[in-house]
Amino acid sequence: MEKLRIGVIGTGAIGREHIKRLSERIVGCETVAVADVDRDAAERVASLCGAKCCESGEELILSPEVDAVLVASWDATHAKYVLAAVAEGKYVFCEKPLSPETKDCERILEAESALGKRIVQVGFMRRFDSGYRALKAAIKSGVIGNPLMIHACHRNMTHAATMTSEMSIKNAGIHEIDIMRWLLEEEYVQGQVLLPRQNGISRKENLQDPQIMLLRTESGVTIDVELNQSSGYGYDIQCEAVGEEGTVRLPDPATVVTRARGACSFEVRPGWETRFTEAYDIELQQWVDEVKADRITGPSAWDGTVACHTAVVLGECRESGEIRGISYPHCPDFYKNMF
Ligand code: NAD
Ligand code: ISE
Numbered sequence: 001m002e003k004l005r006i007g008v009i010g011t012g013a014i015g016r017e018h019i020k021r022l023s024e025r026i027v028g029c030e031t032v033a034v035a036d037v038d039r040d041a042a043e044r045v046a047s048l049c050g051a052k053c054c055e056s057g058e059e060l061i062l063s064p065e066v067d068a069v070l071v072a073s074w075d076a077t078h079a080k081y082v083l084a085a086v087a088e089g090k091y092v093f094c095e096k097p098l099s100p101e102t103k104d105c106e107r108i109l110e111a112e113s114a115l116g117k118r119i120v121q122v123g124f125m126r127r128f129d130s131g132y133r134a135l136k137a138a139i140k141s142g143v144i145g146n147p148l149m150i151h152a153c154h155r156n157m158t159h160a161a162t163m164t165s166e167m168s169i170k171n172a173g174i175h176e177i178d179i180m181r182w183l184l185e186e187e188y189v190q191g192q193v194l195l196p197r198q199n200g201i202s203r204k205e206n207l208q209d210p211q212i213m214l215l216r217t218e219s220g221v222t223i224d225v226e227l228n229q230s231s232g233y234g235y236d237i238q239c240e241a242v243g244e245e246g247t248v249r250l251p252d253p254a255t256v257v258t259r260a261r262g263a264c265s266f267e268v269r270p271g272w273e274t275r276f277t278e279a280y281d282i283e284l285q286q287w288v289d290e291v292k293a294d295r296i297t298g299p300s301a302w303d304g305t306v307a308c309h310t311a312v313v314l315g316e317c318r319e320s321g322e323i324r325g326i327s328y329p330h331c332p333d334f335y336k337n338m339f
Contacts, residue, residue, distance in 0.1 A: 001067070001292055002028075003028060003030050004028060004030075004067050004068055004288050004291055005028055005029070005030060005032040005066055005067045005068070006022060006031050006033060006068050006069070006070055006175075006288075007034070007035070007060040007061070007066035007070070008031055008072060008206075009034075009036070009061075009069065009072065009073050009081055010035075010072035010073030010074070011035075011036040011038075011044075011045040012036070012072065013273075014095060015034075015070075015073075016045060017214075017280070018070060018072060018284065019045060019051075021280060021281055021284060023049055026211065026285050026288055027285070027288075028289065028292060030309065031051045031109075032051055032052065032065050033052045033053075033054050033063055033065065033066050033178075034051050034052075034054070035053070035054040035055070035056055036073070036294075037073075037324045038117055040193055043068050049240040052065075057071075057073065057077075057081050057084070058084055059082075059190055061081065061085050061090065062088065064286075065236065066090060067083065067090065067091075068090055068091040068092065068291050069091070069093070070092075070093045070095075071092060071093070072095045074102050075097055075167075075170070075171055076099070076100055078097070078098060078099055079098070079099040079101070079104035079105070079107070079108060081108060082098070082120055083108060083111055085119075085120075086108065086111045086120065087111070088117065089115065090119070091117070091119045091121075092119060092121070093287050094121070094122055094123065094304070095123040096123045096174055096178070096304070097170060097174045097308055097311070098122050098301060098307070098308060099304070099306060100119040100171075100194050100308065100311070100312075101308070101312075102305070102309050102312055104304035104308075105304060108120060108304075108305075109302065109332060109335075110304055113332045114253050116334075118295075118296050119296070119300040120304075121296050121298040122176045122299045122300065122301065122303055122304040122307075123280045123299075124175065124182075124299040124303065125280050125283045126175055126178070126270060126279060127283075127298070127299060128279040128280075128282040128283040128286070129177075129279035130279075131250045132239075132250060134251070135183060136182070137237065137252050138145055138248040139243070143243075143245075143246060144241065144242070144243030144244070144245055144247060144248050145243040145244030145245035145246070146219075146243055147184060147241050147242070148221060148242050148243060148244060149222050149241070150180060150183070150221065150222075150224075150241050151223075151238075151239075152176055152180070152225040152226070153225070153232035153236060154173065154175065154226065154227050154237060155226070155237070155238075156172065156230070156231065156271075157232070157233070157234055157235055157271065158202065158229070159202060159204060159207060159230050159233060160229075163204070163207055163229055164207055165207055165208040165211065166206075166226050166315045166318070168207070168229055169193070169211070169213065169227065169314050169315050170315060172227055172229070173211075173225065173311060174308075175301055175305045176227075177215070177302060177309045177310045179301065180215065180225075182303075184219075184337045186217045187217065187306065188216065188217055188310055189214040189218055189239070189325065190323055190324065190325055191213070191214065191310065191313050191314050191324055192213075192317060192321065192322065193211055193213055193214070193317060194211070194214065194321065194323065195211055195212075195318070195321070196211075199230050201232070202232070204251045208318075209229045210228040211227045211229055212225065212226055213225045213227060215310070233268060233269055233280045234267050234268030235268070235270055235272060236268055237275060240293075242277075244274060246253075253269060254255035254264065286298060297338075300335055301335070302331060302332075302338065303338070305328075305329070309326070310326055
């Protein structure tokens with residue numbers, strides 16, 4: 001296959017970002033079709049990238065000229081497109097979350113297992129970030145001894161108009177849920193959510209902000225994550241692992257450090273687009289290369305399912321503050337040993 005022909009469903013913020021990177025930086029592919037429920041938005045994007053504009057996501061998936069599908073529509077719509085792509089036997093890259101609902105994830109696991117071959121990848125791009133990779137390598141090297149705790153922050157500049165308390169966990173916190181189990185290579189057994197004082201400046205109905213997710217893993221590592229939708233100063237992702245003999249911390253993205261006017265400072269990126277640019281590039285280049293080689297290895301439907309189950313439990317216990325046990329459905333052999 002010369003060029004992988006990709007169809008993109010959802011031409012909003014990240015859909016457009018991905019289409020741009022597919023045409024400018026990712027080699028061996030082209031965007032041949034797009035679809036969006038906002039037809040005008042889809043047509044604008046189609047004319048910019050020279051792709052066909054489909055009537056619907058379903059039509060795009062069935063198009064014979066589409067080899068592989070990239071889903072970048074709203075969270076709750078992911079599962080139906082993933083299932084349709086699997087039914088067609090087409091590789092599908094689905095932005096996170098795989099679904100906000102566990103029953104959807106289980107249907108996807110069933111459908112993919114029945115095929116007997118992995119064709120679903122979930123957009124947990126942090127696994128491709130050089131900082132997180134270095135952090136994982138340091139933990140695995142044993143330099144800090146056994147890990148005991150992880151302290152993390154997920155701070156957005158300002159909350160999106162649609163953001164709710166539950167979404168803060170299922171849409172933003174889901175990255176943290178995935179990356180912590182990937183860093184430690186173990187599953188969660190317990191979770192809890194704490195609700196600090198509400199941010200009075202950025203009040204919004206249905207959004208308790210900030211929130212703290214607490215997780216405990218099988219070996220007893222405890223993880224605290226500040227989920228903060230309205231930092232007011234930038235998009236800031238922090239993570240520090242504390243071990244028996246030392247600590248190791250996620251680096252801030254490389255940039256210049258300025259010492260001037262009595263201060264020492266560096267820029268905090270405004271959003272995920274610029275904070276994780278290289279990670280998205282590596283993630284999609286690997287996906288394109290692996291799809292062409294007919295064997296994908298990136299974050300799987302099982303990873304998406306574990307993250308979804310964890311987020312659902314945290315969503316359920318967030319108001320009561322109670323500590324809840326976490327358990328997962330049976331992991332089909334098909335997905336074992338994939339960290
Ligand atoms: P957005 O609102 O900017 O864009 C979503 C687009 O999907 C909109 O144009 C909307 O009209 C379209 N859409 C909604 N339902 C649809 C449907 N059923 N069929 C076709 N199109 C539909 O949102 P966004 O920020 O681009 O987020 C899109 C998805 O990407 C979300 O699931 C989000 O969680 C994920 N995302 C991931 C990252 C990351 O860091 N990996 C970053 C941002 C967004
Ligand atoms: C967004 O959907 C993303 O996935 C970003 O990576 C995340 O940091 C942000 O909080 C989400 O809303």
